[in-house]
Amino acid sequence: MRRSVLALVVSFTLVGLMFIGNVALAQPVVKIGAIFPLTGASAATGVKLKYAVEVAEEIINGLHPDIDVPLARTSGLPKLSGARVQFVFADHQGNPEIAKSEAERLIQNEKVVALIGCYQSSATKPASAVAERYGVPFIAGSSSSAALTERGLKWFMRIAPNDDMETKFFFDYLKFLNQNYNAGIKRVGVVFIDNEYGVHAAEMVDKWIETYKKDGFELAARIKYPTTVSNVDTEVQRVKAARLDAIFHASYIADITQFVKGYRAYDVTPKAVLNYCGGFQDPKFLENLGRDANYFSGSNAIASSLFAKMEVAKRINDLYKPKAGVDIDGPTIEDFSSALVMADAINEAGSTDPARVLEVLKTKTFYAPYFVSGKVKFDDKGQNEYSASVMVQVLNGVYEAVWPVEFKTAEPVPAFPPWRSR
Amino acid sequence: MNQRSRHEWRSLAIVIGLLAVLPLLTKNVNVHHVIVMFFIYASLGEAWNMITGLAGQTSFGHASFFGIGAYAAAVAFYRFGASPWIGMVIGALAAAAVGAIVSYPMFRLRGHYFAVATLAVSEIVFQLFVSWRWVEGATGISVPVAREGLWTLQFHSSKLPYCYLALAGFVAAAAAFHWLANSRIGFYLRAIKDSEEAAMAIGINPAKYKLLAMVSSASLTAIFGSIYTQYILYIDPFMVFSMHVSIKIVLLTVLGGLGSVWGPVFGAAVLIPLSEYTRVLFGGTGRGIDLILFGVLIVMVACFQPQGIVGILRSRGRSGKGGQTRDAKAAA
Numbered sequence: 001m002r003r004s005v006l007a008l009v010v011s012f013t014l015v016g017l018m019f020i021g022n023v024a025l026a027q028p029v030v031k032i033g034a035i036f037p038l039t040g041a042s043a044a045t046g047v048k049l050k051y052a053v054e055v056a057e058e059i060i061n062g063l064h065p066d067i068d069v070p071l072a073r074t075s076g077l078p079k080l081s082g083a084r085v086q087f088v089f090a091d092h093q094g095n096p097e098i099a100k101s102e103a104e105r106l107i108q109n110e111k112v113v114a115l116i117g118c119y120q121s122s123a124t125k126p127a128s129a130v131a132e133r134y135g136v137p138f139i140a141g142s143s144s145s146a147a148l149t150e151r152g153l154k155w156f157m158r159i160a161p162n163d164d165m166e167t168k169f170f171f172d173y174l175k176f177l178n179q180n181y182n183a184g185i186k187r188v189g190v191v192f193i194d195n196e197y198g199v200h201a202a203e204m205v206d207k208w209i210e211t212y213k214k215d216g217f218e219l220a221a222r223i224k225y226p227t228t229v230s231n232v233d234t235e236v237q238r239v240k241a242a243r244l245d246a247i248f249h250a251s252y253i254a255d256i257t258q259f260v261k262g263y264r265a266y267d268v269t270p271k272a273v274l275n276y277c278g279g280f281q282d283p284k285f286l287e288n289l290g291r292d293a294n295y296f297s298g299s300n301a302i303a304s305s306l307f308a309k310m311e312v313a314k315r316i317n318d319l320y321k322p323k324a325g326v327d328i329d330g331p332t333i334e335d336f337s338s339a340l341v342m343a344d345a346i347n348e349a350g351s352t353d354p355a356r357v358l359e360v361l362k363t364k365t366f367y368a369p370y371f372v373s374g375k376v377k378f379d380d381k382g383q384n385e386y387s388a389s390v391m392v393q394v395l396n397g398v399y400e401a402v403w404p405v406e407f408k409t410a411e412p413v414p415a416f417p418p419w420r421s422r
Numbered sequence: 423m424n425q426r427s428r429h430e431w432r433s434l435a436i437v438i439g440l441l442a443v444l445p446l447l448t449k450n451v452n453v454h455h456v457i458v459m460f461f462i463y464a465s466l467g468e469a470w471n472m473i474t475g476l477a478g479q480t481s482f483g484h485a486s487f488f489g490i491g492a493y494a495a496a497v498a499f500y501r502f503g504a505s506p507w508i509g510m511v512i513g514a515l516a517a518a519a520v521g522a523i524v525s526y527p528m529f530r531l532r533g534h535y536f537a538v539a540t541l542a543v544s545e546i547v548f549q550l551f552v553s554w555r556w557v558e559g560a561t562g563i564s565v566p567v568a569r570e571g572l573w574t575l576q577f578h579s580s581k582l583p584y585c586y587l588a589l590a591g592f593v594a595a596a597a598a599f600h601w602l603a604n605s606r607i608g609f610y611l612r613a614i615k616d617s618e619e620a621a622m623a624i625g626i627n628p629a630k631y632k633l634l635a636m637v638s639s640a641s642l643t644a645i646f647g648s649i650y651t652q653y654i655l656y657i658d659p660f661m662v663f664s665m666h667v668s669i670k671i672v673l674l675t676v677l678g679g680l681g682s683v684w685g686p687v688f689g690a691a692v693l694i695p696l697s698e699y700t701r702v703l704f705g706g707t708g709r710g711i712d713l714i715l716f717g718v719l720i721v722m723v724a725c726f727q728p729q730g731i732v733g734i735l736r737s738r739g740r741s742g743k744g745g746q747t748r749d750a751k752a753a754a
Contacts, residue, residue: 038705038706038707038710039705039710039713043710088706089706089707090702090705090706091701091705091706093701093705095661095666096562096654096656096657096658096661097654097661098701100654100656101452101455101698102701102705104451104452104455105451105452105455105702108450108451108452109450109451109452122561122562122658122660125562125564125656126654126655126656129564129567129655129656133578147561151564194552194553194559194560195560195561195658195660196560196561196562196658198560199559199560199561200561226549226552227552227560227660
C-alpha cells in the first residue's frame, strides 16, 4: 500500500514537473537580431558591444529592482505576458556584404522581430536597407555617419549623436574654452581615416567651419590617412607644419595610438585635441598610452568619472565590467541603449507587430538615465534628438567630464602642456 | 569535337540542369544567398582559371577587375540612371583595357614576381577608388532602389531571380572557359604554361596569347562585379577591391583544382557554404571559430592534396580503372 502511494506521489510529481517544464518551454520568446563585428579588425570593440547587449538582456529578463531603467523591475516583457527577450548575435566581420546577408538570415530564418547593430557605418548601411525592405525596425547604437539618417528610411533609427552633431559640439566647446579660459584657439585642423567614418567627419568640419568663422575659427589643415596605415610620421609632420591650435581626430584605437606617439616624438603641442567617437573612447587608449594619454579630449556618452554622479550607469557597469574586464564606454553604452530601447518599444507596443513597434519608436520619449541627457527620442529622420554626449578629457589617467558644466567632474585643461614638462 | 570534350559538355549540361533545380527546392533566403554567392564565385574562378590555370600566370589582383565591374554598374545607375547592363558592358571593356595595359609589361616577369606585381596593381586601383570623390571615395555607393526587373537587375520580392541571373552568368563563364581550354588557343596557352621557350620555338607568340587570356579573364571578372553590385546594392572600395576578394578567388580555384572547368565549381561548392554556415553556426560567439575551421581546411588541402578536389577525384578514377585515367584514354 505504502509503495503504491509513494509511486502515485512520484508519478504526480513527475507529471507536475513535466507540466512546469512545458510551461517554461511554452513561455514566449521575442527574438531581436544583433549584428556586430565579432571577428576581424574591429572584433575587440564588437565583442564589448556584445557584452553590453547581454547585460541589457539580463536586465530585461531578470529582476533588477535596484537599476532604474525600463524593464529592470519586471521579468521579461510585462505587456507580452512576461515574454523573454533573446538577442540573436551575428558576426558581420566588418564586411558590408556579410552584414546584409546576416540581416536577411536573422529576419527570414531566425524570425527576429527587430535588429540592432552594426557599429561600423558601412555595415549598418546595407543591413538597415534589408530591414527597410522587410519592414523591420532597426536601431543603430553607435554608428555615427550622418549619412545613415539622411536616406529617408522609415524603419531606421540611431541612438548616437552623428558626426554632424559631434562637430557642432566640438566647435561649441572650443568657443567655451576661448570665452572662459582665454584659450586663444583659432587654427583648426581635421585628421581623419580614409573611410566612411573619417571622410564624413571631415565633411562635417567643412560644413560647420562656415558657421563658426564669425567666432574666429579657420580650417587650417585637412589631413587624410589610409585605413591600412602603419606609420603616421608624414601625417604628424603635416600637423606640425600647419601649426594647429586644435585638432579634430576621426581615428580608431590603433591609429590614434600611433598619432599620440607621433605627436610626442615630433613635439606637436596643439592646445586641444578633440576626438570623434572612435578609438579615443576605448579604455585601451589609457592602457596603451599611460601618461601620454593625458589632456586628449573627445565626446563620449559616458565616462567612469560620471559613475559617482550617475547611479544607474554605475549599476549597469557593475554588470558589464565582470564580463568585459573594463568599464563601459561611450559606443558600448549606446549599443546597450539600442537593445533596451528596442525591448522597451516592443513592450510598450504590447505586440511584436512591426508597425505598432515603429509607432512607439517614432512617438515615445524613452527614459534613459544612463545618458547625461536622460532620454532618447527619435526625430523624423530617426536621429536621437537628445545628444547623449559630454566632453571628456583625460586627466591623471582618468576620463573626466569637463563640459557641459552641469556634468563637470573636473576643470578642463584648456591647453596642452609641453611634452617635456609632463 | 573529340569524345572527351563531348563527355565534358554533357557532364556540364547535367550539372547545370541539377543546379537550376536547386533554388526551387527551398524558400530559405539564406540558402538562396549561398547559391547566388556560389554561382558568382564559381564564375570568378572560371575567369581566373583562364589566365592562371591555362596560361600559368598567377594573378593575385583580380579584385581590381571585379571592383571595376562593380563600380561601373553602380556609377552608371547612381550617376546617370543608366541600366546596369550598360554599366556591365562599360565595366567589362574598362577591365579588359586595364588588364591589357597593366599586364602587357608585367608578362616579362615570371612566377612570384608576376604574382607580386598583380598584387601591387590591385592595391593601386584600390587606393585610386578610395580617393576618387566622383565615385564617393571611401564612403562607397548605395545603389538607388529601383523598380524590380531585368532592365534594372534589381529583384526585391525574392532572391530566385538573382539565383538564375547568377546561374546564367555561371553557364556563360563555364562555357567560355571550356571552349577556350579546348580550343587551339587553349593548347597554345598550356604550351606557354609548360615552357615559354619551347612554345616560342614552335612558333607560338606567348605575349599575344597571354594578353588574350588576361583580357578575357579581366572582362569576365568585371561582369560578375556588376552582378554582385546589383545583388548587394551597396559597394565601397574595401568590399570590392580588397585582397580578400582576390584571395577567395585563388583559394577556391586552387582548392577545387587548377586549370579544370570543374575546379572552381568544386572549390566554390565547398568554400562558399563552409564560410557561410560556419559563420552562421559559430560567428555569433565572437570567437572566430568559423574562420579557424575555414583556415584548417585550406591548410589540409594544401598539405595533402595540392591538386585540389579534381585531383582527388582523378586519382580515384585512376585507381578504379586499373591505373589508366580518362585523360590518358582520351589522349590515346
